[in-house]
Amino acid sequence: MSDYLIAISAVGLIFVLMGLGLNLQWGHAGLLNFGQVGFFAIGAYTYALLALHGIPLAVAVIAAAVTSSIAAAIIGRATIKMKEDYLAIVTLVLAEIIQLVATNSGWTGGPSGLPGVPAPFTNRAGRPSQTALLLLLVVIVIAAIFFLHRLTSSSFGLTLQAIRDDELSAEASGSNVAAFRIKSLVAGAALAGVAGAFYAMYVLFVVPDQFDAIVTFYAWVGIIIGGSSHYGAAIGTFIFVALEESTRFLSDIGLNVSDAQIARLRLLVIGLALILLLRFRPQGLFAYRRRLPKEVREVISPVPEPSPPARVVGEAGAP
Amino acid sequence: MPELQALIDGVTEGAIIALAAMAVTLVFRISHFANVAFGDFMTVGAFAAYGVVSAGLSLLVGAVVGLVVTALIGVISYYLVFKPLGHRPVTMFITSIGVALVLRAIVQMIWGGDVETYSNSAISSFHFGSLVVTVSEAIVVGVCAVVATLFFVWLNKTGTGREIRAVASNETLALVKGVNVIRVTATVWAVAAALTAIAGVLLGYTTALSPEMGWNLLLPAFAAAILGGLGNTTGAVVGGLVIGMAMQFAVIWVPAGYKYGVSFAIMVIVLLFRPSGIMPRRVRV
16 A cells, blocks of 8 residues: 555656646746646656666756756747747647657667666665655655745746736836746756656656656646646645546556556546636636735636737738 | 659648648637647547448448537537637637547547547559559548538638628627627537548548547648648648648658658748748738
């Protein structure tokens, strides 16, 4: 039983790291990133490839953060001025391209991936200690929340929120909107890269199938449950992923369900969660219950809805 | 002549992508978001037809049933899921992913996760020297041409079409003029869903059915819609044909695994350098 709890918690915390990154991008900067799994995959493959070549594991984790950041910086520079749904499509495409490359290249191991990824905290028999890894993850998640909290209460974070809530005013008051957005995209991608590295060291292998587009939406559901605060996003992602992961063990407690049935059930749950949360609790399940005056509550939309549909390209955009 | 063969195969695949891209772009005109669920609408249409075919009826009956079922799902999802969200395109965009996942889960629950085909009888083909045109390819291109023609006549020559164009260009003004915006939007959703269902059945007819078939073709359809300028239905047809041919030509030179990567690359390049699409501006929609 405690093995299950450790396994569920470790995967939960790995996704919390990814969710925290996404929450910085969406909850604080209003960036629609539908390809977080791509940065997660870059981190996982970077860690796996370096660790398999005998690079120290800590260096491999840092390298995972660096490579996913570089990818985000490139995407960011190229796309940051696009309308937000275009950014979403481009990031979604990026994630698909990464999966395509991983499946079709020799150096990534192709469809069968990279087995035998080294992990830290191994005992004499060479078996990694999951408890030690879990503790390390707890420390890293707490550090990440602390760092993000400092970041978003700084002038950087306030500027980000100003940009999210009213891009034009923020730009008019002298903020370099594009630079701020790229920075938050990069920071969020770095967290996803670290999450990917830990995922690789936790499951001990990487294959392209682990990086399906659906993984991004695990994190999305988590942060929507959580509302835009860091703690909320962390708790929301943890609870959601832990619940999803626990379905993996349904067959062990006597329920006769196949892996395929569980996979379908997960799709259904994630889909329904997205639909129902956005419809009925867009501010998250544990959003602040600060009682604002009714008129203010009506004006403030808790889910950022950054731009009106007027900036449609094509007919309306003729100069 | 691999190039000429690629042209034929590309037009076939492009015609299917074009139908899906027309659906994406039409709903974008009216509801202002790119509907991710259209990929899985294709899957639903294809599998609904499969259900009819495996009950012993013909594929034509199956296609009609698939079309009606998918159109109904389109209308229901509009009234039940998207209309209550109001004018919030970003929220609708994220919600459409939820709809996509729910539909895929339902397809897998009913039909399982396996790859299916409509029939295993050998498909006859015409041979012109080394060129091969299968009957199914000819049928696909023919059906797509007829559907697209009917669609443009409907959009440009009928009263409903005029109301749709009115709502697309100025919803408030259309409302003031007495257009029933909700009914028009529901009609658009039904027609768009029907287009995706036809695309799904044709895709299943030329290749095979799987629960991921629609999702796999969604991003090429987005690429086609963006290439043609989002919201431009003529552009969607052109974009679909270009994307389909580019993907088939690319597999002459790059490994087949990267086929979809070609459409993604085109999309990103268009977004970077000409986000309004390749069509000349101010085209009538």
